[in-house]
Amino acid sequence: MQRRDFLRMGGAGLGALLLPSYGNAVAAEVLTTKIDVAVKKRLADVALNAATKAGATYCDVRIGRYLRQFVITRENRVENIVNTESVGTGIRVIANGTWGFAATSDFSDDGVAKATAEAVAIAKANSKFQSEPVQLAPVKGVGEVSWATPIVKNAMQVPVKEKADLLMDVNNHALKAGADFVRSIMFLVNEQKYFASTDGSYIDQDIHRIWAPLEATAIDKQSGKFRSRAGLSAPMGMGYEYLDGKPSGRVALPGGAVAYSNSYNMVEDAVAAAKQARAKLKAPSVKPGRYDLVLDPSHLWLTIHESVGHPTELDRVLGYEANFAGTSFATLDKWKSGKFKYGSDEVTIFADKTQPGTLGCVGYDDEGVKTQRWDLIKDGVLVNYQVIRDQAHILGLKHSQGCCYADSWASVQFQRMANVSLAPGNKAIGVDDMIKDVENGIYIVGNGSFSIDQQRYNAQFGGQLFYEIKNGKITEQIEDVAYQIRTPEFWNACVGVCDDRDYRFGGSFFDGKGQPEQVSAVSHGSSTARFNGINVINTARSLG
């Protein structure tokens, strides 16, 4: 799905809702089945043999079955229920030292062999423009293995009616609590991915993700003013158990807001969203200036994503994304110096594709590399990047970090962001402790508007809920807040991070990159953190 399509589907745009362009819509029962591993292995061997025979020095095959379910509602009605399935094979080869890729939905031996031949032909044709041959970091074949997201309840097996009933309940509660309008959506993803390569790996993975966003809107007809509050849940690498709303997942925050960790009470959040949207209509507008910001994990994940996750992607640093997403200020010379202070001593940021419950958690990446954890910023210093097999040698690494991903069997895999997270502080500090020392500050909960430049220096972030802090106490809910940062200055202004009791995840289901654009899902963990002296602007305008 293009990000553009999602933006239109998720928001009330000028036109009708789009049918997600993911693949074939299918009946519900199809979503609970799987393709036999033996069939996939046989087909993979057809491609591996055909590639070798055609002169490829390396080949990997991804046989993918991508299942998605969408339940889309507003107010008292279900607008759309869509089941989609997309099945096919992507074949990537190296020939003449150059990459080639082709994909097919034809499951016959001939069809796969033909696509393999196309991939080799493309590699050979493009080798004319290649300045240096591809260098792959070695990967030891793992033989036949499997991995699955550790879920309790497979969301694809939960009846559609149960999901529609939950969303209707959510909407009814929001309307009763004072919302004029409410939207709630459920997105479910199951990626059944089989990977095989000439290195001797045959990896079968079953990956699950879930997201349940909502938005309540309140209107003041007299003034023509309207305000919305989006849900405070996170998309997760979990099953349907995420929506159980267990008390253990409830996190009561200073100021009266409630956030969630690994279990989400959607009805409770909808009621709060309705009330807080109404409160926004009357909340005083922020006075622009410098404030100390206390940022909740439901907000901070997006700042981490944009200002650390993207700039430490090595393909951006090298210029491969220069024409679209951009390059990076975190250049190789800064890393080589071993002294570049990306942040204060409080800031340690790590990449990790093994944390259970996260969107990026898998056993192996899309080029057969076992996933791992490593530091990007250690005690404030830039120490590493995110790389895949053909980039590892640039950093002098002997292995890939396992960051390769494709959003479909039909897309070529490339470097995508790992889960990138702020390490919790070592001292025992809770959120109340963090707030009590702040003289003039703002406490921000939930992510809002976001924008960052093409080298990841200048960013601006909004939020969902803003609370003024005066002399160590939260005074009131305020509005029209956005803060602007210069990335290294912002992270160097970090004076404290709460301990691991407050560590929670946020994340993006549709992070866009590449041309043609591909989406990827990624989580970012943190505890609440404080940043001193940040520039806050007022976003209220008048149209006369």
Place this chain on the structure above:
Amino acid sequence: MIFTESDAKALLDKVIKMSKADQCTASLNGSTEGNIRFARNSVSTSGLVHNAELVIEVAYGKRVGTATVNQFDDASLLRGVRRAEELAKLAPENPEFMPAIDKQKYVATDTFRKSTAAITPAYRASVAAACIEPCKKDKLVAAGFLLDGQRMSAIANSKGNFGYQVETSSDFTCTVRTADGTGSGWVGRNVADVDDFHPSSEIQIAMQKARDSSGARALEPGRYTVVLEPAATIGLLARMMNGFDARQADEGRSFLTKKGGGNKLGEQVFDERVSIYADPADPAAPVIPWDEDGLPREKVTIVDKGVVKYLQYSRYWAKLKKQQALGMPGNIIMLGGDKSTMDLVKSTKKGILVTRTWYIRMVDPQTVLLTGLTRDGTFYIENGELKYPIKNFRFNESPVIMLNNVEEFGKPERVSDVESPFLMVIPPMKLREFTFSSLSDAV
């Protein structure tokens, strides 16, 4: 995969006959798209994708189900129809259900160009070479993308409606950077007919901007007169056009909502020099003459001399409000003058020229306040001349306010953007008091 009109009609007729539901709508979309991507003066990826899919939507009463298939033998078609019927039976009733549309008359639009349909892998490679070679020679670094293709659309329903059309397009973008990373330029060109695309001259624009933008100076953020190239405004206008939905305005959540209730249809919302219309047959930007619901696109005046003349009604909302539902526009055409971007610069005493904008996001939908940044060629204008390159700015500005601060419009140009659902023909704009809120160090 591109079906002929008779093949498409035969297939859709067959599907509709297979359905036992109260009504059936089917659409067949096929495409052949090729691309080439390059970076660091080297080709990085290229591909060719053939695709076709059939969407079958059926209804029993007010229950709707949708299924899609990409295999077209009789057994697959039947399976698709039955799946849609199963989903329809499982779905809750939609209180806003609308029956299938009646037989429509679609205007003819000229969306197919043989030359574009005939693009080969060798041609794509030649475009990459036409960018890479001169950059290498001048010690500049090119990164770019060409996406071209033909798309076929056919629709039919159980009420006898039918439409068939093929369109072609070619979209090119290229960013050129100086080897030391201190300068960056950009060029983009979207054409219907690839014979109108000349990569060797286009690349010179990006190369020149890369060289000229090196060594940028910092200006204080604030309000400036700006000259915005069309590529700098398409992302801003696209987001504003989303506010032209009648239901959103009537419900009280659009910049076109009136205080006390209702919408601003018929009100002066923009400067009187602002006139915007949509026309599927516009020769500069023809589009398929129906929208996703099969509703016919017609020529509509959206804004006339600053007055809002058109809001988009869904079929349900139109019925409720006793209005006519027309197809959602596929293009946006804005009137302008005869001057080039550089002519607008010439008449500017002090101002800023913006090549393009980037990472535009909604800050406040109430006022359509948007934030984003300038990129790949931002220059200070003094006494009608580009004086020196300046560092990029973040802006916080509303297109509604922009279109009330008009100094002059230039000659409209065809432009597209990955985040705009509309193909646009819009002028370069000279505007006063455009709000830049902070500096960016990004090049």
